[in-house]
Amino acid sequence: MPAIDACEPQVLHALQKDHWAIVSKPFAIRTNTHTVYADCLLERQNNGHNEQAIILEVKCFSNPQTDLTEFYTAVGQYQFYRAAVVANQSTTPIYLAIPELAFARLMKDNATAIAIRQNDIKLVVIDIMKEEVVQWLP
Numbered sequence: 384m385p386a387i388d389a390c391e392p393q394v395l396h397a398l399q400k401d402h403w404a405i406v407s408k409p410f411a412i413r414t415n416t417h418t419v420y421a422d423c424l425l426e427r428q429n430n431g432h433n434e435q436a437i438i439l440e441v442k443c444f445s446n447p448q449t450d451l452t453e454f455y456t457a458v459g460q461y462q463f464y465r466a467a468v469v470a471n472q473s474t475t476p477i478y479l480a481i482p483e484l485a486f487a488r489l490m491k492d493n494a495t496a497i498a499i500r501q502n503d504i505k506l507v508v509i510d511i512m513k514e515e516v517v518q519w520l521p
Contacts, residue, residue, distance in 0.1 A: 389443050390511050391443075393509065394482075395408075400515065400516075404428065405425055408422065408423040409422055410423050412438070414467050415470075422440050422480075424438055438464065441480045441481075442481050442485075444482065444485030444488070458498060461477060464477050478505045478507045486508045505519075505520065506518075506519070
């Protein structure tokens with residue numbers, strides 16, 4: 384089983400406040416030879432009908448000294464999860480959830496911003512202290 388990131392409880396609470404329900408935690412993504420685990424599968428419902436589902440991976444970037452190393456790992460993990468989802472012929476989007484402060488630090492570097500765009504990484508930015516969703520980046 385995957386390790387739980389330190390900010391995961393706050394991230395999940397923020398998403399629950401934003402009307403997302405946890406369906407599976409962790410969420411297994413299988414390939415023909417491996418099983419990997421994203422942090423969770425979430426659904427948003429409207430009038431009892433599934434409106435949207437997303438796969439979520441949480442990264443806290445809790446130490447500014449290791450932001451770049453953690454970013455490398457997060458991008459690779461995100462890309463593999465997305466490839467595994469496509470291999471399963473699913474269209475469920477994957478989002479990387481990160482704290483607002485980490486997002487601000489990462490976006491100061493032009494190369495990081497370009498890498499996010501080039502790799503088509505979907506982000507959900509969370510205010511960890513308020514446990515609120517700040518923004519969704521497609």
